[in-house]
Amino acid sequence: MILPSPGAATRAYWEAARSGRLLLRRCPQCGQWRHPRETACCADAELEWHVASGQGTLISWTVVRLALNPAFAAQVPYTITLTRTTEGPHIISSLAGDGHALRCGMPMRISFDTVTADVTLPRFTPATERPA
Numbered sequence: 001m002i003l004p005s006p007g008a009a010t011r012a013y014w015e016a017a018r019s020g021r022l023l024l025r026r027c028p029q030c031g032q033w034r035h036p037r038e039t040a041c042c043a044d045a046e047l048e049w050h051v052a053s054g055q056g057t058l059i060s061w062t063v064v065r066l067a068l069n070p071a072f073a074a075q076v077p078y079t080i081t082l083t084r085t086t087e088g089p090h091i092i093s094s095l096a097g098d099g100h101a102l103r104c105g106m107p108m109r110i111s112f113d114t115v116t117a118d119v120t121l122p123r124f125t126p127a128t129e130r131p132a
């Protein structure tokens with residue numbers, strides 16, 4: 001499995017995930033919510049971290065059945081989802097399995113998958129499923 005290695009720009013995001021909170025960035029000047037990896041919005045405005053609702057809507061997904069990278073061989077099939085958060089930014093995450101129950105427009109909610117002592121992956125899952 002390939003895991004993220006947080007840098008200075010996203011360290012707060014990954015630390016919050018370890019404590020079960022989803023952070024998004026927000027521009028203090030215009031109020032626009034931004035993706036965690038975005039670092040700029042209005043000129044001279046430094047984006048701030050805020051706790052997000054953890055709610056969203058499924059926009060799209062794709063099922064991966066062939067692991068082109070051997071690091072993912074043990075996980076196929078798995079599903080990559082694109083969720084529009086209630087705040088606006090779109091977040092890509094993954095789910096185990098073939099995504100047979102997914103439908104565009106369905107409500108999603110965040111869950112947190114503790115993979116190692118240092119890495120917890122935020123994953124959007126159907127809101128109708130119980131958190132893992």
Ligand SMILES: [Zn+2]
Pocket residue numbers: 027028029030031032041042045
């Ligand atoms: Zn702005």
